Amino acid sequence: MLANKEEISRLYREGSTESQDIYPVDNATLDDLDFKKIKDYFVESNLTDQLDDKHFYDILKKENFVTEIDNTS
Numbered sequence: 034m035l036a037n038k039e040e041i042s043r044l045y046r047e048g049s050t051e052s053q054d055i056y057p058v059d060n061a062t063l064d065d066l067d068f069k070k071i072k073d074y075f076v077e078s079n080l081t082d083q084l085d086d087k088h089f090y091d092i093l094k095k096e097n098f099v100t101e102i103d104n105t106s
Contacts (some may be wrong), residue, residue, distance in 0.1 A: 057100045071098060 036044070055099060058065075069087075093099045 063099070066098065 071093070072089065075089075090099075
């Protein structure tokens, strides 16, 4: 069943004003990310032409793909 206009309006009013994409996913690790797809996105978006590991992880943090990177392992 599709939502009617009133239901859509109610959900919008009660919903968060922030995008759900900004919240971290509990217990997620870098292994959960598809790095090839992310790199392809960066290339297609012309966000950078520096995709070596150091720059790549810096961009992941800057673009909020990750909130923290543990390089100890």
